[in-house]
Amino acid sequence: MTLVEAALAGERRALARLLSLVENGAAEGREALATLFPRTGHAHIIGITGSPGAGKSTLLNRLAREFRNRGTTLAIVAVDPTSPYSGGALLGDRLRMRDLVTDEGIFIRSMASRGHPGGVAYATRDVALTLDAVGFPIILVETVGAGQAQVDVARVAHTVVLVEAPGMGDDIQALKAGLMEIADILVVNKSDRAEARQTVSALQAVLHGAPPAGHHGPAVAEAGEPEAFVGGWEVPILQTSALENEGIAELVDTIEGHRDYLHTSGQWGRILKRHARAEVEAWLQRHLLLLLEEHVGEARLEEAVGVVLRHEQDPATVARELLQTLWLPGEK
Amino acid sequence: MTLVEAALAGERRALARLLSLVENGAAEGREALATLFPRTGHAHIIGITGSPGAGKSTLLNRLAREFRNRGTTLAIVAVDPTSPYSGGALLGDRLRMRDLVTDEGIFIRSMASRGHPGGVAYATRDVALTLDAVGFPIILVETVGAGQAQVDVARVAHTVVLVEAPGMGDDIQALKAGLMEIADILVVNKSDRAEARQTVSALQAVLHGAPPAGHHGPAVAEAGEPEAFVGGWEVPILQTSALENEGIAELVDTIEGHRDYLHTSGQWGRILKRHARAEVEAWLQRHLLLLLEEHVGEARLEEAVGVVLRHEQDPATVARELLQTLWLPGEK
Numbered sequence: 001m002t003l004v005e006a007a008l009a010g011e012r013r014a015l016a017r018l019l020s021l022v023e024n025g026a027a028e029g030r031e032a033l034a035t036l037f038p039r040t041g042h043a044h045i046i047g048i049t050g051s052p053g054a055g056k057s058t059l060l061n062r063l064a065r066e067f068r069n070r071g072t073t074l075a076i077v078a079v080d081p082t083s084p085y086s087g088g089a090l091l092g093d094r095l096r097m098r099d100l101v102t103d104e105g106i107f108i109r110s111m112a113s114r115g116h117p118g119g120v121a122y123a124t125r126d127v128a129l130t131l132d133a134v135g136f137p138i139i140l141v142e143t144v145g146a147g148q149a150q151v152d153v154a155r156v157a158h159t160v161v162l163v164e165a166p167g168m169g170d171d172i173q174a175l176k177a178g179l180m181e182i183a184d185i186l187v188v189n190k191s192d193r194a195e196a197r198q199t200v201s202a203l204q205a206v207l208h209g210a211p212p213a214g215h216h217g218p219a220v221a222e223a224g225e226p227e228a229f230v231g232g233w234e235v236p237i238l239q240t241s242a243l244e245n246e247g248i249a250e251l252v253d254t255i256e257g258h259r260d261y262l263h264t265s266g267q268w269g270r271i272l273k274r275h276a277r278a279e280v281e282a283w284l285q286r287h288l289l290l291l292l293e294e295h296v297g298e299a300r301l302e303e304a305v306g307v308v309l310r311h312e313q314d315p316a317t318v319a320r321e322l323l324q325t326l327w328l329p330g331e332k
Numbered sequence: 333m334t335l336v337e338a339a340l341a342g343e344r345r346a347l348a349r350l351l352s353l354v355e356n357g358a359a360e361g362r363e364a365l366a367t368l369f370p371r372t373g374h375a376h377i378i379g380i381t382g383s384p385g386a387g388k389s390t391l392l393n394r395l396a397r398e399f400r401n402r403g404t405t406l407a408i409v410a411v412d413p414t415s416p417y418s419g420g421a422l423l424g425d426r427l428r429m430r431d432l433v434t435d436e437g438i439f440i441r442s443m444a445s446r447g448h449p450g451g452v453a454y455a456t457r458d459v460a461l462t463l464d465a466v467g468f469p470i471i472l473v474e475t476v477g478a479g480q481a482q483v484d485v486a487r488v489a490h491t492v493v494l495v496e497a498p499g500m501g502d503d504i505q506a507l508k509a510g511l512m513e514i515a516d517i518l519v520v521n522k523s524d525r526a527e528a529r530q531t532v533s534a535l536q537a538v539l540h541g542a543p544p545a546g547h548h549g550p551a552v553a554e555a556g557e558p559e560a561f562v563g564g565w566e567v568p569i570l571q572t573s574a575l576e577n578e579g580i581a582e583l584v585d586t587i588e589g590h591r592d593y594l595h596t597s598g599q600w601g602r603i604l605k606r607h608a609r610a611e612v613e614a615w616l617q618r619h620l621l622l623l624l625e626e627h628v629g630e631a632r633l634e635e636a637v638g639v640v641l642r643h644e645q646d647p648a649t650v651a652r653e654l655l656q657t658l659w660l661p662g663e664k
Binding site: 040288 | 500615616619621636644652654655
């Protein structure tokens with residue numbers, strides 16, 4: 001039995017080894033992924049992101065339990081900047097996840113946020129695709145900390161939950177812009193805090209106060225789309241207290257509601273298409289960069305950097321000239 | 333007199349128009365930048381980043397005033413996700429910056445976080461380089477909101493100040509990892525809050541508690557570097573209350589101290605080299621992508637996406653085959 005077959009048969013250790021191959025981007029992993037690819041497309045991939053201090057880990061734990069209570073198995077992918085070299089070897093090494101590890105219906109994968117040849121975005125997507133292929137119906141992808149990861153999660157997930165703590169002040173305006181780009185559901189966690197109610201009101205005013213009502217969020221139809229897609233998804237603002245286990249059932253209801261919305265509105269297919277296109281474009285870039293590395297070489301690159309450092313030429317010009325000496329596109 | 337000459341002569345409106353050309357990445361802007369490039373390399377570029385709610389805007393305002401009190405002129409580049417289409421037309425449109433606008437010694441540039449052909453990172457860097465070239469000794473680059481911008485600022489700045497509010501709880505561990513990647517100075521703002529002292533202590537324990545002491549932060553020498561570079565920069569943790577104007581002078585002292593450290597340790601040159609290399613690599617990618625767009629074309633790309641959507645082939649394989657049909661690298 002191959003590793004892929006063993007993973008498909010439900011062997012946890014085989015799956016863990018397969019994920020390491022996939023995550024590392026080695027040839028063996030890429031082959032496995034190519035084999036598994038026709039089996040993907042069934043899971044609901046849910047991204048959980050937010051600022052440091054929002055309490056994402058505790059919330060994720062509560063979410064996982066609530067999904068389990070509803071009878072589904074699930075996988076958790078935790079992108080973890082605190083263990084850059086772990087390579088996912090330690091399952092459930094994060095404090096809040098320890099009590100999930102003993103549950104046979106939950107598969108936890110810790111991923112390092114660094115050390116992936118193609119970047120963590122690719123690795124996360126490949127890991128999620130593998131978990132999808134082996135049959136997990138729900139995949140929670142948590143990104144810890146701020147930065148690139150918050151943006152990348154939108155490339156992986158069908159539903160993005162943005163978790164923030166109360167007390168954002170003027171930055172609510174900034175959050176609005178971020179929301180429009182990535183979030184489908186907004187959660188104000190730590191609702192036990194005094195300023196929680198005020199934060200929710202301010203968010204509601206910012207997000208839903210201005211006309212045209214009902215046309216907010218990432219699901220709003222683009223110009224030129226058939227009218228059936230118009231209507232959109234109004235980003236709901238929920239309050240939770242992960243610590244007190246409050247608001248969790250409502251959050252899972254809303255996540256399931258978003259999935260239903262995606263299916264009935266036709267957005268699901270559009271997300272898949274957007275993901276597929278992003279993937280193809282990303283792989284085109286990745287292959288090109290490999291070609292570049294192969295054919296430019298360190299010496300020439302260093303030479304070009306030297307020209308820039310001496311302020312003789314700007315980086316754009318240096319790069320263009322470097323490319324021109326190397327190859328020209330063939331005839332179409 | 334050309335636009336570049338007028339901007340170099342100190343004409344504010346010419347500079348604003350020049351920045352629009354540069355920001356938009358049009359041919360005219362790229363030419364201007366190529367002309368100005370030999371004049372760059374003198375400014376101290378300071379990135380200000382952090383989570384929503386940390387109070388960055390108010391802090392930036394205070395910082396700008398303190399720098400002005402010390403007799404220097406300065407430029408502020410505010411990457412603003414709330415005005416995606418402003419194109420920088422409204423200077424000082426953000427509430428907290430209004431009282432800076434009347435100061436002749438401060439030049440404020442609001443930049444949209446979207447709508448840049450090459451991404452906001454390129455646009456920010458090009459705007460900062462232009463401000464450097466026309467002679468601003470201090471350039472503050474503020475990124476609002478979380479996401480990509482926080483990562484990008486490290487590609488632009490010599491000194492990165494990470495601003496957080498008290499009360500991060502377990503996410504301090506996550507913050508540590510982020511810190512190691514980007515921050516030179518850590519600020520716990522809103523020090524009037526009850527939990528501020530505790531947050532600072534926890535951060536100190538996480539950042540400086542573990543041996544080997546004195547080897548933290550991004551300035552630690554890489555393997556194989558001459559020993560003169562060993563020693564590094566221990567990321568300082570400062571408390572400020574931007575609202576109460578407390579801790580601001582100390583923060584500016586620390587920023588200036590970091591600049592002095594960069595110069596005396598030789599790190600300054602290494603940062604310039606790292607930036608130059610990142611720029612050349614980024615432009616290589618950008619030129620390649622333009623070639624790709626030109627030669628692949630929408631029809632072929634859509635065809636490839638369709639193959640992926642039907643689960644016939646995985647994105648990596650589709651992309652590789654697409655490239656192979658198009659061109660092959662020429663002889664070296």
